[in-house]
Amino acid sequence: MDKTLSRWSLLLGTVTAIMMVWNLYNIFIFVPTEKSMGIVQRIFYFHVPSAWVAFLAFTLTFVYSILYLWKKNPWHDRLALCAAEIGLLFTTIVLLTGPIWARPVWNTWWSWDPRLTTTLILWFIYVAYMMLRNYTADEQRGARFAAVFAIVGFLDVPIVYFSIRWWRTIHPKPVIMGGEGSGLHPDMRYTLMFSAATFLLLMGFLLIQRLRLEKARVELNNLKCELAY
């Protein structure tokens, strides 16, 4: 397993690094500047893909939490944990880049708007999930609690996604599949999609690294048990 992970990790790391350089070229040189917001709108090409990748990571946590409760395979639980940690990282990026973009455009850092508030709640849910993992003494019991918590907590993901369609908000409307009046200039759409693909690979790379860490932790625990008896 370790050899396979190493090979995938090296391949993914190389491809992701090349794509990230290309992505930076697209964002800073290739894509045209948006008319009303100006140069600061380029944050969009990191902000939106980070949100998509975070949603995907939390979906993985949700699916693997269900699988863990069903099959009781500890690797399902570990994968759920690793994906949650990475989802939390990308949600943090979303929550920090959003206000930096909002300040010059909305003239405020933060607004208790449905999209922003539900995203902040999502962040707190997964911080609580990580705390639950770290502070439960019995590992198996903690994993079960965490799996149930992750399944219930995932309900906030579709709420965040649909919040800009369901409620009146100052957050921009969806630019992909947003219906009439929405959409992007073809160059902007290409840059966004390329950035999303790059972030997806980055997520895969980080997930593999985090799984390797989990594998080492399991090995350490097994060794400790062997030495104790």
Add this chain to the structure above:
Amino acid sequence: MANLGFLFAGFVVVWVLLAGYMFSLSVRQKKLSREVERLKQQQSKK
């Protein structure tokens, strides 16, 4: 070129978080590997 500072701050945040997370993964991995090696040596002495 107005708001260049905000754009710069946004990208710094992204890179600091990503680099920080990768650094933390590497530190945790090294710490665990060292501990595994130490226990393996202890086991072989037994």
